[in-house]
Amino acid sequence: MTFRFDVGGRRWQAVPAPALSRRHKDWLTRGGALTRHLSALGRVSVRVVAERVMPADADQCRAIGVPLRTPMWARDVILLIDDEPVVVAHSVTPLTYSRSIWQAMRRLRTRPLADLLYHDPTVIRSMLVSSPLGPRHLLHGRARRDARDPLVGATPHARLWARRSVFVRHGAPLLVTEAFLPRFWRRLQAAQGVSAHD
Template sequence: MSLPQYWRTPLCLAPRPLHPWLTERGSLTAMLMAHFPEISVKVLFQGWQKAHLDEADCLGKAQIACREVLLKSQHTPLVYAHSITSAAALRKGFHLFGRTGSRPLGALLFADPTICRSHLSWCCIDQRHPLWQKAQAAVGTLPQKLWARRSVFYAGSDKLLVTEVFLPALFT
């Protein structure tokens, strides 16, 4: 998978309290549950849309299946997550993607031993990035810059791109 250069930001540039969150290779939801009470998933969008410019290399520019959620502790948003896959992958390797509902996507991904994960990439996004804009629309006022991480899950040749944007309440 090819990512734009800015998705290869050195980890040392991220705030130190975010390092464990950015580098966790296991389930982010499980890590959140270990640190915060009452983690819940609020589905913001599930449907078809065009891939963002920095996602196009992974899945192409065609219509993609998209799921956008907030991971919250009680009523406090902690992570905005944006996951995409192709129509073909919905029929094969990621057929459960469309039926996840308010369950964490990680519960499906990490329960299946045939699904592999790519390396993690991270970057700082600002108000020019569509995911920063979507996170702000979901939670209200945000700092000018947010840190995010991205990885691809593979089920055979099928791909699922997951991007997680870390919101201020997570590390303040």
């Protein structure tokens, strides 16, 4: 299927930056449910930070092909491994679709979004794209305030590597952005016993 959405936008790239480690490139491009991949590292749980109506910013509007400041239903969560925050995620769909095609998104509570996305054959996913997020991005703020990653707090200008894609069900887009915390990379390095450059 051809997507009419510009998931890459201006800053997001289909191919991760060449300077990134193999581990970064692997996790930024892995298909399938992120929660399933994380479960190989420990017990995964979901903490809901916010569910609300908000206007889409210009980047989100380009990504899912809607007019600027279209009202969106947004869900922000933290993914944890063994109760340690490792990923902050932000999902948005136009408000009208949150009341129809994507209405189940409003009833997830602490279940992962993957429960909706990977058990429905009518859902189609765009390519994954990745980008470093600066301190102005919503998920960077979530990492500092809600996930309380000490490295992000100590170096507020540090960038977080994130990935995103658009899921489409019956023509209705849902944009999912997932940012990996420094804690995740440290945990992965310790679990795999590899150097920081692998």
